[in-house]
Amino acid sequence: MSFQYAPAPESTSIVNIKSSNGLFINGEFTPGHGTPFKTINPATEEVLAEIAQANQEDVDAAVRAARRAYDKSWSKMPGRDRGKYLFRIARLIQERAREFAVLETMDNGKPIRESRDVDVPIAAAHFFYHAGWADKLEFAGFGSNPQSLGVAAQIIPWNFPLLMLAWKIAPALATGNTVVLKPAETTPLTALLFAEICQQADLPQGVVNILTGDGETGRMLVEHPDVNKIAFTGSTAVGQAIQRQIAGSSKRLTLELGGKAANIVFDDAPIDQAVEGIVNGIYFNQGHVCCAGSRLLLQESIAEQTIESLKRRLQTLRLGDPLDKNTDIGAINSREQLNRIIDLTQSGEDEGAQRWSPDCVLPAKGFWFAPTVFTNVTQAHRIAREEIFGPVLSVLTFRTPDEAIEKANNTPYGLSAGIWTEKGSRILGMANKVRAGVVWANTFNRFDPASPFGGYKESGFGREGGIQGLGAYLTSEESS
């Protein structure tokens, strides 16, 4: 039996998208000097707006504005007052939460349920958490008089546009740095709305600058000689390129890169709860999550039963209009990403893994990919090694905890891991042995501003959130 739902779309009347958008430099919107590009709704392929492309001239102007703001106001302002600006920003995001959520879903393709319940509230929480740090930095364990770094260049991905902006801007401002942030090419709109928030908050001019553009804009920003700090979230390949680009300079760097997380389910786990966690681990945000639980490791004795439950559960997921409040799976963010997912899933079939998807009708327009499960996967398969960044799960099995660890750690990545078991001692024992920066036990894909996030190995270095995240934007006391 299948349930019928009446459509329940969120109204788009709350958002007001300008047909043409400028850059946000020195507290004002100004036209860019590159060739503008268009951002589309990936669920409909309709053009949402024209976006300015920042060129070298614009990058120079933004960095200059950030430097001036750093020298003249922000670095000299008492932490107490910096904090109050951040509190204002947190409140303004809450006040305009619905607008942010709808806009995010239109530009990104993620279900409104997620932008409304995850992205936007956690973004606001991030500013609220960091606001309180601004006048307490000497208690954070980085010495008695920790100093800001200067101008931070921040480059963020398209999977959580507003949330990644918050992860970058909140700690940078709390610690006294000024910011030039480049949102992803395909998802610039909520960053531009955030610029309006900065205006409403009366944030001093130049403290936050937003440059829209492509990878070339990002490269110019990274290379700018007057930038002191670079914070990047995105692919490992681009992260490596940035690490090479700034070699030999005194620029500080933090990288939050790719992942291929193991989600490990033991035979004593509550299966229904685990199945929910598996679904949340890989199908949340269409799998466009760097810490996604893309490798499911099932203990052999429960493998068959769990896969069966999982398939049953996947049949009930609703794929379609991201603005519909009942939608579970939204649109893939871009055609480029869709092609990558198609390519990697094809390699899974070619290499001999067994492919399965629930019956589901894909909308005619837009970019869509049905939730997919691969069984009979070996560790050598590309789908078990490479980050797919899509709603594709690779299932492997294990017999002993040691084998699970061996397989979980058999990857150059080390961002996250999941453990499902009723035994607390096993949770801590496994958590101890997994080489990953975030370990979720009997849950997955949970984020909190107080909880540091970041990877081991080729998943990057540095942390975002928590007390450790402050270290990415402060001088460490070093005498030798």
Add this chain to the structure above:
Amino acid sequence: MIGTDRVEVRKTHKLFIGGAFPRSESGRTYEVVNTRGEFLANIAKASKKDARDAVISARTGFNSWSKASAYNRGQVLYRIAEVMEGRKDQFINDIQDAEGTSNKKATAQTDQAIDRVVWYAGWADKYSQVLGNTNPVSGPFFNFSIPEPTGVVAAVAPQDSSLLGLISVMAPILVSGNSVIVIASTNSPIPAITLSECLATSDVVAGNINILTGDPAEIMPHLATHADVNALDLTGITDPVLLAQLEVEAAGTVKRVRKAPINPNWQVTPSLSRIRAFTEIKTVWHPMGMH
């Protein structure tokens, strides 16, 4: 006192890899002289193969050292200080020869080096209490963050402070459970070689500390590109061109890089920044509740 007519027994100066003292696989040596230009010794000149052997040893060493209890790591580090104390005179002579300093200064450097090992030994079971914490997350989870060792670290000791500088680089890498491959001061390597003899008798896990002698410009590129090295400590690299090259190569596997400090002062009590540089923060969400 030994009579002046006695012919002394001289030592062959070798590498320290995997708890053993091999010559360089390449068969090469280089001559080291004192500050007056007089011959001191032929020193093993480590090659690419020696560096790769050291990585294998370091990985093996890491697997047991990182699992040792914090109390045990503290005791092993303290044991190094105990053995060094017994070799004080030799260290003082070595430093005087190598650096051309007075007996007083060489003695002070030796004392400080031993005391620094003791300082770090005491951190072994404390640093995670200072760098880690619990996190008040929204939701029914006990959430905590702890620092863990990064893995295999390749380090270049400073060129000038042949013992204290070396210890100040090595000890903070080791204290959290990392293993290390350290390249000694090129022109003043003998104190490091004496140290390796202390390490060999100090309950240090074989392979956990590897000391290479030779030219960092030749050896480090092999370690910077090696996929089983997790981090670089470039304290002893002052040539900006080489520094940039190594940073470029480190990006191949996203290695953590600690750059050379500007005008290091090895005399002052260190901060925790060196320990922090070679640890990773792991955050665990443990469920909480009456299920």
